[in-house]
Amino acid sequence: MVAPRAPAAGRGMSSTEQESLLANWRAAWPLALADWSRFTRLQDPRLCASSVEAAKEGLTGSFAMIRLADQRVVIDLPQVQRLGLQDHAREILAHEIGHHVLAPATATDHARLLARIHRALPTLEAHAPMVANLYTDLLINDRLQRQCGLRMADIYRRLATSASGSSPLWQLYMGIYEQLWQQPAGSLGGPALEAADLRGDAWLGARVIRTYAGEWMEGASRFSALLLPHLLETISDARVDALMDTRHAGRGSQPVGLERLEEDELAPVLHPALDPRITGEEDAGAADEVAEDALPARALGHGQTREPFEYGEILRAAGLDMDPQQFAVRYYRERALPHLIRFPVSPQPQTQELELEGLEPWEPGDPLDAVDWLQTLMQSPTVVPGVTTVQRVMGPAPGNEPANEPIDLDLYVDSSGSMPDPQQDTSWLTLAGAVIALSALRAGARVQATLWSGKQQCLHTDGFVRSEDDILKVLVGYFGGATAFPIHRLRSTYAQRPVAARAVHILHISDDGITTMFEQDERGNSGWDVAAQALRAGRAGGTMALNLYSPLPASLVGAKGWTADLLRAREQGWDIHVVRDMTDLLAFARDFSQRHYQSLGGAGQ
Structure with missing residues (x-):
């Protein structure tokens, strides 16, 4: 779909025009749904009678848009009328429905599509949302024109007569439609007969749409590679920009599974001219040539996962309006989910259950629902408050099952x-x-998270909390400064911790810089004393997961510097785990809980 510049905000239609147009478009909605399937069900479209109303729905720059979060179609009817497309209600609505039904259909597939296009546009990744919109429009419009007999070509033909000037990208895009629908050259705004290169690319684009119609996710990188050189030649084109009815389609949605790369994403990015499925060159020699000439794959982080900045770029392209911290929170939550193990719980002797110990007088001022009416009436059929009324006295008694309390x-x-x-x-x-x-949260525990670096560089939750977001916001923070453990945090947490409070396990993830924990604090207290007090008050032990160059020696004999400090910390009661590579921390995180479960005889598993 395409639209010229939007008119002045607030300019609407007359009441008569508005009622007539609304009635026609409402009547076209069920027909447009049926063009996809008689079982297709979506919420009724938002048919906006003014551009101001459309802007409130988030629609700007075009006359139509979709929202994947609530499965909505939004139409700016004044824009439609100014373009002279008011008689194409069924076509326009069916097109927008196609985005919900065919491509991209879901918020997750929308983001997956953008990930593939993003990779196929080196240095021009910012154009990925536009390319995705052009690509899915082609898939939808070709089906509606050929299989449903809708007048999609008439829409572009009318737009071609009402616009002047065109970019190479626009000519190529219209040329693809002309090839798909066997229209005369230039009738929809495509390249003229003498523009052989553009017409050749238009033919390749049409072949991509037909060949990969059933595997459109795979075909996206081919289409992107075809458009790449034309994007370089096109600084801006208002008409192309106005095609973006999926510009903000993902806003407010929750795409999942994007932290990992899919296998087909790692395949070489082929230009359609090098794809045997498109060219028909199926012999082995052609296949070898394709492999040699394929666009090189860009490095995409470690292993089969994306880096956080790539994850954020894809979600931002999908229309999610979030800051880098929010993207990072989502990223690490998704990365962590497959590895979650319930945190250990320690069995208590027995649960405490209440049992009846006797009766006592109920007096005015006591809760009304505390009156035992049966016993009251058994004592006297005449109820005298404060005289004949009684209430039960309950006392604790050991239960039959042990109680589990999370650490x-x-x-x-x-x-x-x-x-x-x-x-x-x-x-x-x-x-x-x-x-x-x-x-830990899964098992019902509370977590206090502290991020630290140099002096005065400390970020922490508000005590022990149950909020995933509060904890992850701390963990994804970054200082990148000096190294000075916040001894005051450890001191204040355990200085006056009540004896009846839950047991706490203290966990440090660091390198040899953790030994700054044993220096003097700002009050002159010994860090060793603070650490010892924390272990005593926490009552559930302490662990250090440290990235060190070599294992710790077995004895303090001959040890110096931070090595000696860590050996002394081990003697103080800290369980020290050395990881040679940072990636080993993930295995430590999984094994940490398993070791505790096994020591408790499998409790909590």
Whole structure:
């Protein structure tokens, strides 16, 4: 779909025109639904009687849009009338329905499509939403024109007569429609007969649409590679921009599974001219040539996962309006979910159940629902409040089943200059912290998360909390400064912790910089004393997961510097786990809970 510049905001139709147009478009809605299937069901479209109303719905720059979050179609009727397309209600509505039914259909597939296009447009990734819109429009319009007999070509023919000038990209795009529908050259605004290169690319584009109609996700990279050189020649084209009825389609949606690369994303990006399925060159020699000439794959992070910045770029292209921190929270939550293990719970001797111990007088001022009316009436048929009324006295008694109480988690993650920024590159410290913290929440525990670097560089939750977002917002933060453990946080957490409070396991994820925990605090207190007090008050032990170059020696004999400090910490009661590579922290995060479950005889598994 296409529209020229929007008219002045607020300019609407007369009441008579508005009522007539609304009636016609409402009548066309069920017909447009049936063009896809008689079983197709969507919410009624938002038919806006003014551009101001359309803008409130989020529609600007075009006369139609979709929203994947609530499965809506929005139409700016004054824009439709100004373009002279008011008689194409069925075609326009069927096109917008096609975005919900065929491509992209869901928020997740919308983001998956953008991921493939994003990779196929090196240095021009910002154009991925536009290319995705052009591509899905072609898929939808070709089906509606050929299989449903709708007048899609008439829409573009009318638009071609009402516009002047065109970019190479626009000519190519219209040329693809002319090839698909066997229209005369230039009738829809495509390239003239003498423009052999553009017409050849238009033929390739039409072949992509037909060949990959049933595998449109796979064909997206071919289409993008075809458009890439023409995007370089096109600075801007208002008509192309106005095609974007999926510009903000993903806003408010929840696409999932994008933290991992799919196998077909790693395949070479082929130009359609090098694709044997399109050219028909199926012999082995042609296949070898395709492999050699394919566009090189861009490095896409470690293993089979995206980097956080790539994840954010894709979601931003899909229309999600979020800041880098919010993207990072979603990224690490998705990365952590497959690895979650319930945090260990410690069995208590027995549950406490209430049982009847006797009766006592009920007096005015006591809760009315505390009156035991049966016993009151048994004592006297005449009820005298405060005299004959009685209430039950309940007392605790040991139950038959043991009670499980989760162990709270006090998590400290290093964010000094030796650590990566989790909002840009994968931080295994952040991922390990997320796995363990979310596992703790699953078991009913509370978590206190603290991110630290140099002096005065400390970010933490408001005590022990149950909110995933609050914890992850801390973990995805970044300082990148010096190294100075916040001893005051450890001191204040356990200085006067009530004896009846839950047991807490203290977990540090860091490197040799963790030994700054044993220095003196701002009050002159020994860090060793603060750490010892924390272990005593926490009552559930402490663990250090440290990225070190070599294992710790078995003895303090001959040990110096931070090595000696860590050996002394082990003697103090800290369980120290050395990881040689940061990626090993993920395995540690999974094994951490398993070791605790096994020590409790499998409780909580």
